[in-house]
Amino acid sequence: MAVTFLDTTLRDGAQGIGISFSLQDKLDITERLDAFGIDYIEGGFPLASERESEYFRHAKMLNLKHAKLVAFGSTRRPDASVDQDANIKALLEAETPTVVVVGKGWDAHVHKVIGTSLEENLRMIDDSISGFKQRNREVIIDIEHFFDGYFSNQDYSLQVLRTALDSGADRIVLCDTNGGTLPHQVSEVFDRLKQENIPPERLGIHCHNDAECAVACSLAAVAAGALHVHGTINGIGERCGNANLISIIPNVSLKMGIEVQCSPQLSGLTELSRYISEKTNAVPDRKQPYVGDAAFGHKAGQHADVILKDSALMEHIDSAKVGNQRHLVVSELAGRASVLPLLQELHNTHKSKMGSQNSNPSQSKSLEKNSPEVRNLIRRIKTREAGGYLYEAAEASLELEARRVLGIFRPLFEMTNYHIEIFRTREFESQTVGRLFLKAKLDDEGEVLDLMGAGVGDGPVATLDAAIRNALFLNHIDDTEKDNKPNNHFAFLKELSLVDYRVRVINPEDATNACVRVVISSACGSLPKTWDTVGVSKNIVDASIQALKDSYDYYYNRFILNQ
């Protein structure tokens, strides 16, 4: 039997700090989750706000291919009837085929939080489940704090489970609401439930990551026979987050060999993860299992050789299965094996683009381990790394070096002159103004213009960024408008933004003669990935400019010239 997944990114995930989805975000995400093959999408808590119930009015118009929409709410209130309960009513009005109803599984919560008797809590669970079943809803009951309840009052927690089973709940989900349960405890509980003749195939699991074990606790439940798992994409959620479906799904499908409905789309896992990072405005975690940029990264030269011999010797799965890629990280120690794939990719893309236009024989031959381009790139990298550059954390700058070696690099502009002033006076707490001169090429054919730009910003980097945009974008808008060309060649700059900026002193022992290394992460609205560029100088402003210029040049070469 297949394991089914309920994604609660839009409900429990949205409780994470700094996360807030617009209605459109929620609808877009719903469609993406459906396309990936998620079985249940918990879209919100309709009683919570008008916006939450508005989502359901729109979401039911979506043409979902596979997923069932799920509305979330709680059991009826104590000493009230189901028919009069506002929460039950809101859940019904969401008109979803499936509802999740949360009920209390810990006696202490029954007494201290909802202030009712243990018996009334059982009746609340029974009435609520029966009420939805009578109205033809599929009912998933979340037994909140089940594990805390089990370890403090086993008998009562088992009574809660039996009540839910007898009331006809389709799936009974054991929730580790406080997130502190360990995997061996989950296994222990499932063993006991089997002894109590509670069928594991009607059970599900809902974990939080407070002990860094949410993925493992979910797997422990699946190993014990549970067929239903709750989680969020990238593990977003309050405190330390919910169980991360991005790791659970491939673990269940690829490693435990259990059927999952989304397996045909598994190669879209990395893209799904990055899409949600983008929607939650999070910098993607490079170290994220399965989908991070570094998840299949290999640093040492020796490892890279082994990888090429037999990747199964060094990788736990084939990265393509989850839509990720191997990265042979280049460092001082790197051998030829690790730069060859990059050169080949650039070379082949360029060759196929140039096609018959270009009959230069050096462009048409294929690259091999002993090609001069490989040697040249390694020499270049070694020289620059000896000077403090670090390409393993700046793959976009590395790609530019590779383009230089292949003779297919076209700079967006050449900076000839800059001048920045930073001052603090009685009038201004602290202020930066900058002006610069640069030469820019208008297109591949290359009309070269001398441009000047000026900008004001907080700090030298923001100021330079503003001045460069001013020079390239605004000046050129004026030019093109004169010529009645509304499509500005540099308009793409509007879409680029700096998302992170890191500085490191490389050789602190040299004190004021020390070099600094600046790494800038950039993003573009339409791209799922960020890219990193590096600059090195004794002068932090100069290092920042190098990294900034590389960022522009990377985007220009790869996505605008598309060469």
Next chain:
Amino acid sequence: MAVTFLDTTLRDGAQGIGISFSLQDKLDITERLDAFGIDYIEGGFPLASERESEYFRHAKMLNLKHAKLVAFGSTRRPDASVDQDANIKALLEAETPTVVVVGKGWDAHVHKVIGTSLEENLRMIDDSISGFKQRNREVIIDIEHFFDGYFSNQDYSLQVLRTALDSGADRIVLCDTNGGTLPHQVSEVFDRLKQENIPPERLGIHCHNDAECAVACSLAAVAAGALHVHGTINGIGERCGNANLISIIPNVSLKMGIEVQCSPQLSGLTELSRYISEKTNAVPDRKQPYVGDAAFGHKAGQHADVILKDSALMEHIDSAKVGNQRHLVVSELAGRASVLPLLQELHNTHKSKMGSQNSNPSQSKSLEKNSPEVRNLIRRIKTREAGGYLYEAAEASLELEARRVLGIFRPLFEMTNYHIEIFRTREFESQTVGRLFLKAKLDDEGEVLDLMGAGVGDGPVATLDAAIRNALFLNHIDDTEKDNKPNNHFAFLKELSLVDYRVRVINPEDATNACVRVVISSACGSLPKTWDTVGVSKNIVDASIQALKDSYDYYYNRFILNQ
């Protein structure tokens, strides 16, 4: 029996992308790990580079209280003798009480990576262990790729284990080198090993996080009786990282109830985690289990009410046990207990120095937990940390805050005005000039002078440093020489130097409106220790000036005024 921990932050952790520790970083981290109560500190791979072996020459001079230093290397090469092996020699020359020797546990690696026979691999393990035991080393053997080996050729992997046992290895560590093993597989392997009469108490575990299960796999081994766990602080390491000791330690100690040596220091866990984040120039993960800012954060209003009724209903542990706090953005320093010793030390030093000179009663009373100074300092720290300051990694700046609260802070100077220009032209590759105005006090009694300084340097920080020295030192030399006073009051500035400079964007999601935090490490020829100061601003130059000024002021107050 207690579980022991081997921290490999400095060795395997340093394989993480973008991580590179200076020698001084490594020595500082070694002392911090020791103070926390880590049992073994794997400091490096002496054969890898001169810098790695230099670490061991310095580290053995450290006065460690508890931890054993460990050097890492591999078994001897195939068909060579232990006595002639460069790697074995480098390990011995590191002169550590303990060595970690890595040996192959997967038949496929023996054949395809080192290209020798299965028998020779067993001899390599036997010879290497015996060789170190004869030289009175404690030997930990890492069986690389043990789990992959076990699942492809059980018999051989068991032979490897038996060889290591018979050769007298003190601890035999099963490594999940590719990181893809799941916790139930670890349990299964340990069950089998028990059946094979391999004593679990001689076994250890070393996991990587490629399946997001490294913590859980480590716990599975401990649950099965293993007494030795390898990991890194914050789980840094190549690909998806190593097993995270920051989660494993409290899980083992607080949840599994197993004895660990560092339990008395467990409340320093959050501080240790943040210290390593700072040293690795990483943005601390707010969601990090146990120690993240959000780990005990509660967003929903309802939750917050429950928390006030009974925190055990909503939190998996008491956050104070790991030095974390409920709510957001409050550092572990914000507890009264932790600032009191600092205030008392400063207060008592000042009181004893003032002695009978000063009869102010507020100076002579002793400080207690409820003194207004304690409350004021905590309030000040909270306000400034909410604005992005971080005092955990800047204890010199914290001391200045404490002096301010006690009314015993004397600034060396007050900066009134500065102006910096940074430019690149055809004549100058890149150049910075600065000028500034400041007010300086000549001595405790306080003749106040308006001074002006100018300087040229590489980058804004060096330029400001030069201009400040120019204003204070050179101008004043002229004055004193006129008066025939050769001992310049500011002559100590000559001895100070900047030894490290770190910059971090605090809120990258705010893009160009983001604040940067600058941390400067300073040293003085005559002092054994460096000190760190912090500045925060949207403008990197302004943040740098704050940190620079704090550095001067710290030295001036503590060592020149000696108050």
